Amino acid sequence: MVEAALREGVVGRAIERGLLDVAIHDLRNFTADRHRSVDDVPYGGGPGMVMKPEPIFKALDAIEARRGGRPTVLLTTPQGARFTQAAAERYSSRPNVVLLCGRYEGVDERVLSRVDEEVSIGDYVLSGGELPALVVIDAVARFVPGVVGDDQSVAEDSFSRGLLDFPHYTRPAVVGAERVPDVLLSGNHAEIRRWRKRESLARTLARRPELLESAALDDEERAILEELKRLV
Ligand code: 4HQ
Numbered sequence: 001m002v003e004a005a006l007r008e009g010v011v012g013r014a015i016e017r018g019l020l021d022v023a024i025h026d027l028r029n030f031t032a033d034r035h036r037s038v039d040d041v042p043y044g045g046g047p048g049m050v051m052k053p054e055p056i057f058k059a060l061d062a063i064e065a066r067r068g069g070r071p072t073v074l075l076t077t078p079q080g081a082r083f084t085q086a087a088a089e090r091y092s093s094r095p096n097v098v099l100l101c102g103r104y105e106g107v108d109e110r111v112l113s114r115v116d117e118e119v120s121i122g123d124y125v126l127s128g129g130e131l132p133a134l135v136v137i138d139a140v141a142r143f144v145p146g147v148v149g150d151d152q153s154v155a156e157d158s159f160s161r162g163l164l165d166f167p168h169y170t171r172p173a174v175v176g177a178e179r180v181p182d183v184l185l186s187g188n189h190a191e192i193r194r195w196r197k198r199e200s201l202a203r204t205l206a207r208r209p210e211l212l213e214s215a216a217l218d219d220e221e222r223a224i225l226e227e228l229k230r231l232v
Contacts, residue, residue: 005134014147022137023063027051030058039104048105056100056111063098071096073116074136076129077106080118083136085159087119091136092143099136101129162215164208166199194220201225205232 002024006015014020028036032054039049064070072094081087091097100107100115112118121132141147148154169180183195201224204211217225 002130002134006137010147011138011141014141014144017146019144019146020141025059025063027055027059030055030062042105050105051102051107051111053108053110056107057114060098060100060114063096067096069096071098073098073100073114075100075102075107075112075115075118076121076132076136077102077118078120078123078125080120083119083121083132083139085139085157087117088136088139089143089160091140097140099129099133101133103128161200162211163200164203164211166196166203194224197221198224198228202228205229 006012006022006024011020015022027038031037038052038055040052042048042050060073072091074091074097076099100111119132119136121135126132142154142157145151154160167181169184173180173185181195183191186192197220201212201221204215205225205228212225
């Protein structure tokens with residue numbers, strides 16, 4: 001599943017072009033028993049299985065030896081800190097990042113001695129850490145220079161600005177009863193910029209007001225926001 005996903009889209013192309021190097025390690029290759037077990041029953045009893053520590057330690061040792069340096073080790077778990085655009089940017093400058101993906105009920109607690117950060121992609125339960133790992137890879141890769149064609153579009157991405165995105169339209173100008181806002185057809189670029197700022201701020205205020213506390217707003221944006229707040 002991970003291999004197939006990494007062949008697609010922006011990330012797939014970045015790997016092809018050598019901008020990213022992603023290696024997948026199967027923990028079963030770091031087992032010693034006949035059944036190549038990566039999980040075992042929980043001490044204390046109860047349902048489900050727990051990921052054994054030794055295959056994980058051996059895999060991390062092998063990765064460290066091969067890459068020549070201690071990688072940043074991330075564990076995907078609902079117990080982690082929420083993964084954000086800021087975290088993606090932070091990880092993008094690390095020379096090596098390991099995404100440790102658990103299955104079953106999770107990993108033996110002693111594995112945390114080798115983990116730098118626990119990251120959650122949201123408050124829901126998945127059946128494994130592979131999809132969260134792919135989410136992290138995608139968001140991190142976008143910050144690696146050259147991965148996204150247009151650097152400007154990365155800088156202007158809604159969450160990099162700390163605000164929700166403004167509405168987008170393409171041709172045709174009229175679909176049934178629905179028209180593209182006149183300002184976007186006006187050719188007045190100063191007006192268009194101001195309209196987009198206002199739409200971004202209005203949406204953020206309505207849907208995710210908590211984002212406004214940490215958004216880096218310029219003078220014009222602060223003025224528009226004050227006006228929007230007076231209107232509600
Ligand atoms: N899991 N964000 C359980 C997640 C998850 C999430 C990953 C399920 C690890 C053992 N990870 N395994 N949500 O639900 O990161």
